[in-house]
Amino acid sequence: MSFMSPTNGLRVLRNRNFACYLSARVLGTLAVQMQSVAIGWQVYQITGSLFDLGLIGLAQFAPFLVLILLAGHVADRYNRRTIIMLCLAVQLLCAFLLLAFTYSGSRVVWPVFAVLVLFGSARAFMMPATQAVLRNIVPIEQFSEAVALSSSAFHVAVIAGPILGGLLYLAGPSTVYLAAVTLLVLSVVLMGWTRAAPQAVNTEPATWHTVLEGLRFVWSRPIMLGAISLDLFAVLFGGATALLPAYARDVLQVGPTGLGFLRTAPGVGAAICSIALAFFPLQRRVGAWMFGGVAVFGLATLTLGLTDSFAVALAALLLLGAGDMVSVYVRHLLVQYETPDAIRGRVSAVNAVFIGASNELGEFESGITAGWFGLVRAIVFGGAATLAVTAIWMVKFPVLSKMDRFPHHDKPPL
Structure with a gap:
């Protein structure tokens, strides 16, 4: 396995449009993460109901x-770009409504x-537009750097947002919502300043045939189907993070402070890795790197289930x-x-x-197996199942496991 020679991973930030887009995304994510902490605490303080938290x-x-397929x-x-800006504006409206409440x-x-519900609807329309627009903002030669920096910035915001939200909540939920309103206003403005290259516009009306075109396309591409389904089943079985509260207390x-460190560790590991990928983008044996990443995920989950050491558990989660x-x-690069x-x-x-299903169903699967087999056995089972899925998918999708370079090295951009 090899990397590209080290590049200036920050050079893509000289692209004004990417800088505006990235800033808008970071500020919007910070606002949403801060707000999520306030919502949970506020609802629980009012009702005292765990069901309401669910x-x-x-x-x-x-x-x-x-709504996601229609989106x-x-x-x-x-x-x-306009869709993203409108969705951010709806999220801003949601923050105003929570402040009024x-x-x-x-x-x-x-x-x-x-x-x-309104926020979830805006999120549905925002996610595919956000994933797809990056190719319209940066040139092809900067795309891998842009993906890595965008991912690292997102994870930093996911890590920092709950911490900031928790600190601001000491002054009351209204303080958190006011901060979220401010950040979302800035996010809307920055997205308005972003300019993207013209996209290929689909003019077909919204029918079941056109809405499901993406699903048919993925099904017809073994590389993409293998990559997306690998993530689905690996995270489905390896969703041990949902069990961290019980793991922290009982094992x-x-x-709570230790649990906070444990919850933060995967995001920190992801952020560090994505920053490294911005400076050392993958160039060769990318299929092997992908399967290797999933295997590390499985081994880390297995280690988590077999240790009672806080330091080892923290390292495993990183x-x-x-x-x-x-x-x-x-x-993400393959799909784009x-x-x-x-x-x-x-x-x-x-x-x-696939990502949403793997996360939500993964948490459900972890809870069910923990109820059946016990906490530790459920985590160990999840890690072992992830490793088994990795081995099966390497055999089932050899074109993916043996892939050397990303497609853009072999043909002009689509």
């Missing part, structure tokens, strides 16, 4: 699952769930995040390089469905 996630995920079609038919002093939480015997980042990096611009939104939507 409804917070459901209220956001349900509209996402229903991919919209991303191919209309200007992607807080000032009202209401003790009924259904308005919060209604706002979250490692650490308190490696888990790094391995997952390598897989995500290769998969292999997909014609006219259907890139719909294919990105399919990718988003």
Whole structure:
């Protein structure tokens, strides 16, 4: 396996449009992550119901699952930058509504769930447009650097957002929502300043045939099908992070502070890895790197289940995040390089469905197996299953496991 010679991984930031896009994405992510902390604490303080905490996630995920394929079609038919800007504006409206709810002093939480349904709908339309627009913002020779920097910035925001939200919540939920409003205003403005190259516009009406075009395209490309389905089943079985609260208390015997470090570790590992990929982009044996990343993810999960040492568990979670980042990096580049611009939104939507399903179902699967087999055995089973999936997929998709270079090295950009 080899890397490209070290490059100035920050040179893509000289691209004004990419800098505006990246800044808008980071500020928007920070706002959403801060806001999510405030929503959870506020709802639980009002109702004291664990069931209501579960409804917070459901209220956001349900509209996402229903709308995501249609959102991919919209991303191919209309200007992607405009879609992102409008979705950020809807998220801004949601922050305003949450602020108004807080000032009202209401003790009924259904308005919060209604706002979250609106937020989940905006998220559904924003995700495929966000994944697809990057190819319209940066030139092909800077694309791998842009993907790595965008991923690293996203993970930094995911790490920092909850911490900032928790600190600001000490002054009350209204303070968090005011900060989110400010950041989202800046995010909308920066996205408005971003300019993207013209995209190939799909003019077909929204029918089942056109909406499902992305799914048919992925199914017809063994490389893409293998990459996306590998992530689905690997994360589905390896979703041990959902069990961290019980693992921290019952196995490692650490308190909330220790749990905070454990929850942060995968994001830190992913951020460090993505920064490294920005400076040392993968050039050769990219298929082997992808399978290697998933194998590291599985081995790290296995290690997590077999240790009762806090330091070893922390290191395992750092490696888990790094391995997952390598897989995500290769998969994202494959999807973007292999997909014609006219259907890139719909294919990105399919990718988003697989990612969302793996995360949500992975947490559910971990909870079910923990109930059946016990906490430690469930984590060990998840790691072993991930390694088994990696081995099976290497045999089932040899064109992917033996792939040397990304497609753009062998043919002109689509």
